[in-house]
Amino acid sequence: MEATPSPTPSSISPYFFNAGLLCTAPLLSSLASSYASLIASEFTHESQPTFDVLFGPAYKGIPLAAATSLTLLQHEISTSFAYNRKESKSHGEGGTLVGASLEGKRVLVLDDVITAGTAVREALDAVKQAGGVVVGVVVALDREEVAPGGTGSTMKDVEAEINRRAGEWEAKKAPVVGKPKVRAAVRMRDLVAWLEDQGRTEDVKKMKAYRDQYGVKE
Numbered sequence: 001m002e003a004t005p006s007p008t009p010s011s012i013s014p015y016f017f018n019a020g021l022l023c024t025a026p027l028l029s030s031l032a033s034s035y036a037s038l039i040a041s042e043f044t045h046e047s048q049p050t051f052d053v054l055f056g057p058a059y060k061g062i063p064l065a066a067a068t069s070l071t072l073l074q075h076e077i078s079t080s081f082a083y084n085r086k087e088s089k090s091h092g093e094g095g096t097l098v099g100a101s102l103e104g105k106r107v108l109v110l111d112d113v114i115t116a117g118t119a120v121r122e123a124l125d126a127v128k129q130a131g132g133v134v135v136g137v138v139v140a141l142d143r144e145e146v147a148p149g150g151t152g153s154t155m156k157d158v159e160a161e162i163n164r165r166a167g168e169w170e171a172k173k174a175p176v177v178g179k180p181k182v183r184a185a186v187r188m189r190d191l192v193a194w195l196e197d198q199g200r201t202e203d204v205k206k207m208k209a210y211r212d213q214y215g216v217k218e
Contacts, residue, residue, distance in 0.1 A: 014206035017141050019060050019112035032067035034185040035110060035138055039068070040075040042183050043108060043136050050177040051108040051135050053100045054081040057123040064110045064140075084126050102132035106176060109137045114184070116148050117158045124165060133169035134162050135180045141191070142184035144216045153216040155182050188215065 022031055043050050056065030065081040072079060082099030107127045114120060120137055127134050137158065147157035162180040170176055188211065195204050 014210050015203070017113045017143070019140060028063065028067050029071070031140060031185075032064070032071040034140070035064065035068040036071040036075055036077075038138055038183055038185055039072065039108065040077060042181065043138075043178075044077070045177050049077050049079060050106065052079070052105040053102060053107050053132070054079055055102070055107045055109050055123065055127060055132075055134075056081065056083040057109065057111055057119060057126070058084050058086050061109070061111045061123075064112065068110055084123075096126070097130055102127055102130035104173070105132040106135045107132045109134055111137070111139050113141045113143060114139050114154055114158065114182070115143050115145055117154045117161075120158050120182075121161065124161065128165065133166055133173075133176065135166060135176055135178075137162065137182040139182075139184045140186060142187045144188040144211070145214050146216055155184070158182050 022028055054065040054069050056062040062083040069079055069081045080100035085096045109123045124134050142155050145154055147154040159182040166176045166180045192207055
């Protein structure tokens with residue numbers, strides 16, 4: 001495991017979640033299945049999805065959105081997907097958004113991890129600028145860290161922000177079905193427990209020490 005700077009002030013995280021390593025067909029298929037199962041369970045109402053479009057923020061969210069949209073067909077959920085570019089194009093289709101239109105749409109954001117919530121908030125802004133509203137976020141890993149400058153979890157902080165924006169959307173445009181939420185396929189505590197089972201004693205020791213200082217208190 002490698003140490004990496006953390007968004008938490010003055011902290012160095014002893015681990016880095018590298019979703020870029022999930023680059024083989026079996027691994028991506030397994031990850032997409034986890035996303036799809038979670039979405040089918042948490043983001044449907046009366047067998048219908050509570051969203052219109054999947055959105056994958058550049059760059060790691062792009063394959064997640066594409067693969068998950070395919071896998072959702074196994075749950076009889078047919079949806080479209082979109083993603084953004086880091087740089088705007090002036091030729092071809094132009095702009096920063098590619099794929100399905102987000103105008104007037106309920107959008108479910110897919111990303112790899114939530115730490116400080118910075119990338120997710122950038123996605124919220126991108127969706128809003130395109131005329132849509134985010135009704136949920138699904139990530140592979142919740143690092144279960146305290147929100148910068150706060151005492152609660154980043155996940156809850158982001159969830160509150162999504163609900164606030166969805167409320168503003170409802171007041172102006174159309175109702176949002178259900179309460180917007182943020183969900184993770186795996187929590188840090190799950191990963192630590194798995195590493196313990198694998199005998200990764202030194203890694204677990206460092207991760208627990210970091211979590212005790214910067215993690216959410218139960």
